[in-house]
Amino acid sequence: MANHTFEPLEERTFQYQNSLPPLPVPNLEESLSKYCDAVKPFLSQEEFENTCKIVKRFENGIGKELHQKLIERARVRKNWLEEWWLNAAYLDVRMPSQLNVNFGGPASYLEHYWPSKNGVTxxxxxxxxxxxxxxxxxxxxxxxxxxxxxxxxxxxxxxxxxxxxxxxxxxxxxxxxxxxxxxxxxxxxxxxxxxxxxxxxxxxxxxxxxxxxxxxxxxxxxxxxxxxxxxxxxxxxxxxxxxxxxxxxxxxxxxxxxxxxxxxxxxxxxxxxxxxxxxxxxxxxxxxxxxxxxxxxxxxxxxxxxxxxxxxxxxxxxxxxxxxxxxxxxxxxxxxxxxxxxxxxxxxxxxxxxxxxxxxxxxxxxxxxxxxxxxxxxxxxxxxxxxxxxKKLKEDGESSRNGNANYQKFTENGKNK
Structure with a gap:
């Protein structure tokens, strides 16, 4: 009777959790390739080409650093995604959502998980x-x-x-x-x-x-x-x-x-x-x-x-x-x-x-x-x-010029006389 009261007869939800293999970090190149394939039906050819260029820059730039950090995180955690998914995506945001919701996308209720970076002008x-x-x-x-x-x-x-x-x-x-x-x-x-x-x-x-x-x-x-x-x-x-x-x-x-x-x-x-x-x-x-x-x-x-x-x-x-x-x-x-x-x-x-x-x-x-x-x-x-x-210099100059002109006129008149 005691066993029936305190021990479940059916398998528990997380009974085999510890026996699962560690969650692998997806290959960066493959993930980005799948992303491009996923957005292609929704973009024009020009938009798709621009998107692929941006994705390529990401892959050759900051993407490598971020991917490496995920690999390092996976080394010390059996499931590198669990904390983010369980706490942020599931427990903190308890609201109805469609099955294909992307919790990394832009949404006002997620701003506090990705706060704006201070110090950037x-x-x-x-x-x-x-x-x-x-x-x-x-x-x-x-x-x-x-x-x-x-x-x-x-x-x-x-x-x-x-x-x-x-x-x-x-x-x-x-x-x-x-x-x-x-x-x-x-x-x-x-x-x-x-x-x-x-x-x-x-x-x-x-x-x-x-x-x-x-x-x-x-x-x-x-x-x-x-x-x-x-x-x-x-x-x-x-x-x-x-x-x-x-x-x-x-x-x-x-x-x-x-x-x-x-x-x-x-x-x-x-x-x-x-x-x-x-x-x-x-x-x-x-x-x-x-x-x-x-x-x-x-x-x-x-x-x-x-x-x-x-x-x-x-x-x-x-x-x-x-x-x-x-x-x-x-x-x-x-x-x-x-x-x-x-x-x-x-x-x-x-x-x-x-x-x-x-x-x-x-x-x-x-x-x-x-x-x-x-x-x-x-x-x-x-x-x-x-x-x-x-202004004073200009006035003095004009006065000087007028004075010289009058003097010249006076001397000329004197000569004429």
């Missing part, structure tokens, strides 16, 4: 470059897109090409449509200055990009706090907006102190003085830095996402905005709404920094200059700026 640009340029035309098929050396080299190319594109696009637009070319007649405007600014910038950018690429690489590898879904924001959309504001204030504060540090006598002559060669700047002076100076002043932008959470699209947008702002404070356009003149560190403030050296170190705002005792009301707001000097 440059992947947006890098993936586009890989898909359209690098993979089909530059790198051999055997070089995985996830290869560290390939990523570093790609980031170097993308960073430099992107920096040059932003520099010439926004610098050129500002130079031709915003910059007042009468400033080129200012006594402190150098001979061939525009050409020299561009040459200096192009020589510096590749060197500035080297440490910058190292930081971008750390982002791509997931070491920053960047995220790509609003759901990952601590406070949703409000958190995204808050991060934009905090980014501006954090970088403004950090750049103020770095900039002021670079004006110290131990560092100024060697690193920062080249940028002060341009007293009356054009938009093309915006990136004309010594490489160490340029990287140090850009560093706060790059370290922010390693300290604070930031949406990666927001970060990319802010990165472009920062470059545009840098162009704008060198464009000689001093127009600012009256109520913002004491708040925004615009072109008028930065022009005085170039002219008078020890004032207006800030990037966006005047806050830290006022705290640090380095604020100076722009001379342009007081009628004594570069435009005013050029």
């Amino acid at each position: 440059m992947d947006l640009v890098l993936n586009v470059a890989d898909y359209y340029v690098f993979t089909p035309y530059v790198y051999p098929a055997s070089w995985s897109e996830d290869n560290s050396f390939r990523q570093l080299f790609s980031l170097f190319l993308v960073t430099n090409i992107g920096a040059l594109a932003i520099y010439f696009l926004f610098g050129g637009l500002s130079y031709y449509f915003v910059f007042d070319h009468s400033l080129m007649k200012h006594p402190q405007f150098l001979e061939n200055q525009v050409r020299r600014e561009i040459k200096f910038s192009m020589q510096s950018m590749p060197w500035i990009s080297i440490p910058t690429v190292a930081l971008f690489f750390a982002e791509v590898r997931g070491y920053s706090r960047l995220y790509d879904n609003i759901d990952s924001s601590p406070y949703g959309w409000f958190g995204v907006i808050l991060s934009m504001i905090s980014f501006l204030f954090f970088t403004d504060m950090a750049i103020y102190w770095i900039h002021r540090f670079l004006h110290h006598k131990l560092f100024y002559k060697r690193f920062h003085k080249p940028h002060h060669l341009w007293k009356v700047t054009t938009p093309f002076a915006s990136h004309a830095f010594h490489p160490i100076d340029g990287f140090m002043q850009s560093l706060p932008y790059h370290i922010y996402p390693f300290i604070f959470p930031l949406h990666k699209i927001t970060y990319l947008g802010l990165y472009i905005f920062v470059n545009i702002w840098t162009v704008s404070i060198h464009d000689g356009d001093y127009r600012v709404p009256t109520f913002l003149k004491q708040i925004i560190n615009g072109s008028a403030h930065h022009t005085d920094h170039h002219l008078y050296f020890d004032f207006n170190y800030g990037q966006y705002f005047t806050l830290w200059d006022k705290i640090g005792g380095s604020y100076k009301n722009p001379s342009s707001f007081e009628g004594n700026g570069p435009h005013d000097h050029c």
Whole structure:
């Protein structure tokens, strides 16, 4: 009776579980071949050929690494699939589904099993470059897109090409449509200055990009706090907006102190003085830095996402905005709404920094200059700026020419008499 109560008379469900052979890992090439055969009926010929190319790249690239990890997993587990299937696919997702359901496919209820990878901003640009340029035309098929050396080299190319594109696009637009070319007649405007600014910038950018690429690489590898879904924001959309504001204030504060540090006598002559060669700047002076100076002043932008959470699209947008702002404070356009003149560190403030050296170190705002005792009301707001000097020179020149003309007329009249 006891045996009938506590021991089943029929075979138990998992009675022979331990006698089963280990679950083999399918051959990678065969699995991918079967995948192509499975999708072929649903694709056009062109779509099928493109799919096969992608599958081939996967097989020769990251697919090998993933397959090897499955083999290693199978060495220490009798059934390498059981944990994922039982826990994720069966126990956690208890919902009706069709028999041919693919639990590895895209579905909203499975997002928490494959969460978005943090710390990837440059992947947006890098993936586009890989898909359209690098993979089909530059790198051999055997070089995985996830290869560290390939990523570093790609980031170097993308960073430099992107920096040059932003520099010439926004610098050129500002130079031709915003910059007042009468400033080129200012006594402190150098001979061939525009050409020299561009040459200096192009020589510096590749060197500035080297440490910058190292930081971008750390982002791509997931070491920053960047995220790509609003759901990952601590406070949703409000958190995204808050991060934009905090980014501006954090970088403004950090750049103020770095900039002021670079004006110290131990560092100024060697690193920062080249940028002060341009007293009356054009938009093309915006990136004309010594490489160490340029990287140090850009560093706060790059370290922010390693300290604070930031949406990666927001970060990319802010990165472009920062470059545009840098162009704008060198464009000689001093127009600012009256109520913002004491708040925004615009072109008028930065022009005085170039002219008078020890004032207006800030990037966006005047806050830290006022705290640090380095604020100076722009001379342009007081009628004594570069435009005013050029205007006075023009008036003096006209007066001189008029005076010479009158004198010549007077002497000629005297001779006639």
